[in-house]
Amino acid sequence: MALRPIDNALPISPDNPRLKKHAKVSIQTQKRAPEVGLNDENKAPLSQPVDASVDYSASENLKPFEDPESNIQRLVEGLDSKDWVTVCELLNFVRRFAIYHSGLLLPILEKVMLVIVKAMKNPRSALCKTSIMAALDIFDAFGEKLLDSTDSSAFDQLLLQLLLKASQDKKFVCEEADKSLTVLVNSIAPLPLLHRLHGFVNHGNLRVRAKAAVSISNSVSKMGSEEIGEFGLVLLLQMASDLLNDRLPEAREAARSIVFSVYKAFTENEKSNPGEAWQSFCEKNLSTIQAQSMIKVVSSSSSR
Structure with a gap:
């Protein structure tokens, strides 16, 4: 009895278009960056190098710069980058400057805060978390100087974003925002901070009200x-x-x-x-x- 041909079998030919399609998918899959514990939204684009990663080092594990003057210039030039991996790297620069070379960071602090706010709004959780960690180190380093050295609207925008991030469902972002708010409360005198905080108890988002x-x-x-x-x-x-x-x-x-x-x-x-x-x-x-x-x-x- 003759065997029936398998209709869906692919002829073993390098010119077969269906085989090419499967090969293309396989190649693309190999080019994807490794998913190191990140959400889907944090997968690197295909154009990113395979070893692209984000550093979530604790503040105490960060090191000072050997040449802070040249690196502050690199930071200034790169703050407007459109590449999210580059922005993450530079935000870690911000953290190191805040901890070890705060005097060099002070003149550009307001611009840095605006970049942090923009990064917090980004849907990539990796970028959002890195920006929150940068905010924490800035609060710890500058304290009340932060209120004197920046425009009030820049600080208020940052505060709102922290309250929003502390109110969301992504646990590793929410926990980081909670830690940052705790450091904020411990770094700035209660009276000036209350003047910035009290308006948020009327916010339309009930979670933001609770965090405030x-x-x-x-x-x-x-x-x-x-x-x-x-x-x-x-x-x-x-x-x-x-x-x-x-x-x-x-x-x-x-x-x-x-x-x-x-x-x-x-x-x-x-x-x-x-x-x-x-x-x-x-x-x-x-x-x-x-x-x-x-x-x-x-x-x-x-x-x-």
């Missing part, structure tokens, strides 16, 4: 009664009252922490009857329902 609330809570917890009074007891009270009704537990917990800080500052000089003074203060500056919530937060904590 946590940073505000951490800042307020470091303030004395005089600083809290300078920022505004009533302003903090009303802010906490709004956050107590927020949808995310993270925001509500931060709000309770803010309430305790405000209560402590307010009652510091109220030795005779702090409970009544606090109740009167809340009722004067909040609606009846809001005031009752504030009183309940404090009383429930005291009864524990």
